[in-house]
Amino acid sequence: PNSLVNQWFIELLRRFNLLFSIFDEERCCAIETGQPGFNPFEDDQLLIADIDWLAKSPKRTEQAVQAPWGLLIVDEAHHLEWDSDKPSAKYLLTQALGQRAGSLLLLTATPQQLGLESHFARLHLLDPARFSSFAAFKDETDQYKPVAKLCKKLIDNEPLNIEELEQFPCGDSLLAKAKCELAKGKNLSKPIRDNLIRDLADRHGTGRVLFRNTRKTIRGFPKRLAKLNELPPADTTTDKDAGQAEFAYDIGLNETEPSHDFDHDDRIEWLMRLLTKHSTEKILLICRSKAKVTAIESALRNRANLKIGIFHEGLTLIQRDRYAAWFAEEDGATLLICSEIGSEGRNFQFCRHLVFFDLPLNPELVEQRIGRLDRIGQKNNIQIHVPFSKSSDRELLANWLHRGLNAFEECILGGETLLNEFEARLRQCFRETPWNLPQLIEDTDE
Secondary structure, X not given: OHHHHHHHHHHHHHHHOOOOEEEOHHHHHHHHHHOOXXXXXXOOOOEEEOXXXXXXXXXXHHHHHHOOOOEEEEOOHHHOOOOOOOOOHHHHHHHHHHHHOOEXXXXXOOOOOOOHHXXXXXXXXXXXXXXXXXXXXXXXXXXXXXXXXXXXXXXXXXXXXXXXXXXXXXXXXXXHHHHHHHHOXXXXXXXXXXXXXXXHHHHHOOOOOOOOOOOOOOOOOOOEEEXXXXXXXXXXXXXXXXXXXXXXXXXXXOOOOOOOOOOOOHHHHHHHHHHXXXXXXXXXXXXXXXHHHHHHHHXXXXXXXXXXXXXXXXXOHHHHHHHHXXXXXXXXXXXXXXXXXXXXXXXXXXOOXXXXXXXXXXXXXXXXXXXXXXXOOOOOOEEEEEEXXXXXXXXXXHHHHHHHOOOOOOOOOOHHHHHHHHHHHHHHHHHOOOOOHHHHHHHHHX
């Protein structure tokens, strides 16, 4: 993505001593001016490009596809939207380049954010023969749970019987060895168990085209500590209506964003107290939109002279990099206010306080926000602050995410699947008074 071009350039140079060239329209035009008829994408071996710019230009797409590539890396790959009738331009670009390249690597922390269909489409890019039909893939995913249970028993070296193994076909010679050991009344040896797990993953799972670097497999991550902050209920009809309009937009009920005026919002008063309490620390605030970023900054500046940085998609890449650098400085900004899109992929592991000014409905977006701080290099426990007005829909959503999913304190896998299962009941709760929340939380937790 455009917002991460400079970050990739710096990281590749610092960590691997690889000097990449940043390609954009200006650079391509300059190369073509100096060498008419020459493909600008063959001017260098190591290139970084903004995927949006490339996908929007048929000319540059054609030139890029014609160049010989050894490796293609796509960051924030969950944005490669796909449906059977109309794949996105970014998806088609990646597909064409991936077929041309020797290897393809897709990076994302939230692979199912856009649903199972788009997840399948990305797997199709990696292995078209293995993932050729969405209908077959959907049927296959229904079998993942029992296969996962069997794999867990193998990992934990729990007792197994032959019937359990025979439920899921595996290599004949491997199965014969396993049966031989079990027939002797022994637990399976570690080499047999390891081979069975690999075989089951290849035959009945996504195989080895999908790797998850989870917190369980990488040590050194801090704890996440959620702090749900209940604020007084809205005391006027105007404030209540404004809160409901904002929330409806946040969860996708309304497509048109309402105007925001947070001068009298209790979340601003609460935020001022938080800033005072942690005056020597950095605080990252994430909200849904650019308009909210501006409104929050305005409300805070009306109250105090604070060092505030802003970070949203409306800023140029250089402006965003400068605000991020200022926030990272020891005597720089104490608060950085980010929009959902603007903060994506950025690293703020030097900060331990995260404020959810609003809440996304999708648990994978919750995870994406926390991922700005919960990264390798974070040395402190992460304090996650969630303010909401008492008896508001935001309180209901906060409790479902926290008590039902534990989404603030644990890394949730398959958040999109859980949302699909419970979204209808959750939205029904928003319409009910009083809420029928306890049963929903109990069912979600199970």
